[in-house]
Amino acid sequence: MSEVCIIGGGASGLMAALTALSDPRNRVTLLERQGRVGRKLLSTGNGRCNLSNRHASPAHYHGADPDFCRPALEAFPVAETLRFFHQLGLVTVEEPDGKLYPRSNTANSVLDVLRLSLEGQTDRLTLRTGDPVTSLKCRGQGFTVTLESGEVLRGMDCVILAAGGAAGSKVGGVLDGYRLAKGLGHHRTALTPALVQLKTDPTYPRSLKGVKTTARITLRRGREVLAENHGEILFTEYGVSGPAIFEISRYAIGEDVILSLDLWPEQSEADTAAWLRRRQALALRNRELTCGQAFTGALHSRLSQMAAKYAGLSPSLPLADAPEEALAALARTCKHFELPVTGTCGFDQAQVTAGGLRTDEFDPRTLQSRLVPGLYACGEVLDVDGDCGGYNLQWAWSSGYLAGLLKSGT
Numbered sequence: 001m002s003e004v005c006i007i008g009g010g011a012s013g014l015m016a017a018l019t020a021l022s023d024p025r026n027r028v029t030l031l032e033r034q035g036r037v038g039r040k041l042l043s044t045g046n047g048r049c050n051l052s053n054r055h056a057s058p059a060h061y062h063g064a065d066p067d068f069c070r071p072a073l074e075a076f077p078v079a080e081t082l083r084f085f086h087q088l089g090l091v092t093v094e095e096p097d098g099k100l101y102p103r104s105n106t107a108n109s110v111l112d113v114l115r116l117s118l119e120g121q122t123d124r125l126t127l128r129t130g131d132p133v134t135s136l137k138c139r140g141q142g143f144t145v146t147l148e149s150g151e152v153l154r155g156m157d158c159v160i161l162a163a164g165g166a167a168g169s170k171v172g173g174v175l176d177g178y179r180l181a182k183g184l185g186h187h188r189t190a191l192t193p194a195l196v197q198l199k200t201d202p203t204y205p206r207s208l209k210g211v212k213t214t215a216r217i218t219l220r221r222g223r224e225v226l227a228e229n230h231g232e233i234l235f236t237e238y239g240v241s242g243p244a245i246f247e248i249s250r251y252a253i254g255e256d257v258i259l260s261l262d263l264w265p266e267q268s269e270a271d272t273a274a275w276l277r278r279r280q281a282l283a284l285r286n287r288e289l290t291c292g293q294a295f296t297g298a299l300h301s302r303l304s305q306m307a308a309k310y311a312g313l314s315p316s317l318p319l320a321d322a323p324e325e326a327l328a329a330l331a332r333t334c335k336h337f338e339l340p341v342t343g344t345c346g347f348d349q350a351q352v353t354a355g356g357l358r359t360d361e362f363d364p365r366t367l368q369s370r371l372v373p374g375l376y377a378c379g380e381v382l383d384v385d386g387d388c389g390g391y392n393l394q395w396a397w398s399s400g401y402l403a404g405l406l407k408s409g410t
Contacts, residue, residue: 161177290319307333
């Protein structure tokens with residue numbers, strides 16, 4: 001009987017445990033520092049658990065070697081993920097953009113079927129919660145794991161690091177996995193919050209709190225374009241949020257970063273100015289129409305008011321009295337609404353960690369360490385992170401499965 005120790009009871013750790021248990025020659029000890037397994041899983045997808053995405057492929061992942069994830073995604077693709085969960089009794093639904101959710105619309109359903117599956121295998125499973133791992137050592141042919149309580153687990157044949165990353169510290173994000181791997185000679189890249197809200201100069205966003213709109217987004221430093229995206233954004237008291245912001249947040253690092261929003265991306269600045277001139281012609285017949293209402297019918301009413309202020313105009317100025325240069329300033333504001341970025345909301349609010357254990361120190365075909373035979377890693381602890389939309393959980397399932405096979409490579 002092979003003794004397998006899995007450190008971390010999140011999505012990848014649970015998948016690794018179930019995969020390892022599928023081989024009757026394995027006995028599994030699953031260690032979770034929190035009081036229960038899968039706590040972070042419950043917060044995904046705003047509590048709905050966006051468990052995968054039909055379009056998962058290496059193109060949706062990031063890291064020093066984005067292609068590192070390919071063997072895992074091929075070993076356990078989306079179709080296998082769905083088959084796996086359907087066999088556990090989970091009913092799933094697919095949204096038009098390929099996002100996959102439990103039919104119940106609650107993350108509890110995903111965690112419940114995983115836990116029920118584990119509970120059916122207690123003859124070869126030991127589950128320990130609320131007792132963090134403080135030390136991991138490789139001695140001779142096995143591993144020794146020391147817990148915070150002082151208990152020492154000896155004679156572990158294999159260890160799977162599934163301890164997650166630094167993101168979501170309020171629901172289990174920690175640095176344990178990096179620290180334990182470092183003790184065995186491994187290294188990590190720099191860690192950055194990803195899929196996180198941006199903080200900006202609050203002057204304008206504060207008055208727009210709660211407003212949603214679709215925009216073309218550009219992050220730049222001087223003339224250098226750091227990232228571009230297009231999609232829904234949400235103005236907040238501290239800055240901006242929303243899926244389109246999450247996906248470029250990893251690039252909002254350092255000083256002098258500017259967020260530029262095109263609030264009417266379907267047309268050019270010249271077309272916007274022409275539209276405003278036509279709107280002004282209507283204002284000649286309705287002198288109550290103001291500069292603050294210039295974009296009524298095209299933008300949210302609060303965005304229209306903001307555009308006038310940003311352009312240096314009085315929102316109460318009758319649009320009929322606005323000179324040509326005022327219309328040009330309004331059009332320019334609509335197409336280039338710029339906000340200085342002051343930071344992100346950090347690891348506390350981040351959905352995932354960008355960076356992690358260096359993937360060149362692990363075999364992508366097995367996820368076994370190239371430095372320490374018998375040591376595996378999966379999930380967020382590795383330098384692999386995905387786009388917003390279910391891609392990170394698919395990486396957790398795929399990498400957890402591949403690590404749980406405990407292959408030794410060739």
